[in-house]
Amino acid sequence: MESNFVTHLDIEYNEDVLLMISDEVKYKPFTAKTRLTEEEMRDRFDKSDKKMAQKNFFFDDKNGWLIGETVKGYEEVNRLVEYTKSKLGDVDIRPRFYVQKKDVFVPEHKDIGTECAINILLSDDCAPITYKDFGDIYYKCALINTQETHCVNTDVERILFKLSIMDMKYETAASRLRN
Numbered sequence: 001m002e003s004n005f006v007t008h009l010d011i012e013y014n015e016d017v018l019l020m021i022s023d024e025v026k027y028k029p030f031t032a033k034t035r036l037t038e039e040e041m042r043d044r045f046d047k048s049d050k051k052m053a054q055k056n057f058f059f060d061d062k063n064g065w066l067i068g069e070t071v072k073g074y075e076e077v078n079r080l081v082e083y084t085k086s087k088l089g090d091v092d093i094r095p096r097f098y099v100q101k102k103d104v105f106v107p108e109h110k111d112i113g114t115e116c117a118i119n120i121l122l123s124d125d126c127a128p129i130t131y132k133d134f135g136d137i138y139y140k141c142a143l144i145n146t147q148e149t150h151c152v153n154t155d156v157e158r159i160l161f162k163l164s165i166m167d168m169k170y171e172t173a174a175s176r177l178r179n
Contacts, residue, residue, distance in 0.1 A: 005131045005150075007143040007174040009118065011083065017076045018161050019122050022097045025068030030098070064104035068097040084118060084163055088176050092166040100158040108132055111146035116170035118163040119144050127154040143177055145170040 072078070077095045084093055094114075100106060111117070120141045128136035132149040144150075147170065152158070165173055 002134065002137055003174070005134050005145045005148055006129070006137045006139055007177060008139055009141045009143060009177060011080070011118070011120075011141055013080060013120055013141070013161075014076050015120075015122060017074075018120065019159070021074050021077065022068070022099075022122060022159055022161065025097050027066040027068045027097075027099060030067040064101035066099040066101075068099075069094070080118075080163060084165075087179075088165070088168060088173055091168045094164040094166060096162045096164060098158075098160040098162060100152060100154055100160070102157045103155055105153045106151055108149050108151045110149055111164075114146045114164040114166060115168055116165050116173050117144050117146050118142070118165070120161040122159040122161055123157060125156055126158050127152060127156075143170065143174055 072095070081093050081095055085091060118141070119139070121139070126138075128138045129144065130136050130151050130153070132151075134148075
């Protein structure tokens with residue numbers, strides 16, 4: 001069932017403002033090394049199956065997948081964080097922007113440290129998210145199950161505003177957001 005992976009949302013947001021903020025954010029390559037301690041890296045890759053571990057090394061270099069994390073202090077970002085907390089309760093939400101460069105394939109992975117996320121695609125004609133156990137799902141604004149194996153392959157630049165939810169499982173968040 002698609003709802004095990006993605007819950008489409010009808011959240012009001014100002015796309016023009018988010019795009020403007022995305023232009024102001026400082027980006028750096030998204031790498032596992034910037035996200036995990038050395039011990040967490042060893043645990044993650046030594047305990048995972050070899051195929052998944054090899055794919056995760058994509059996240060170890062300058063790969064065309066960029067993250068911008070310094071987004072606090074913007075009214076629209078704060079409003080979206082507060083709205084989400086009003087629905088989910090007192091959860092750890094980290095707002096971020098991502099840019100996936102044209103023709104970059106983000107291989108199969110599970111997100112590091114993020115239980116689930118609200119993703120808002122800011123680019124036109126974006127490629128779907130592809131789940132290993134389901135297939136392609138197209139969305140514009142949705143709660144994403146980041147702990148199911150997924151990938152994204154795009155032939156256009158993809159700009160994404162993401163509210164990473166660090167401490168609530170997808171199923172719980174989906175239930176609260178539907179009400």
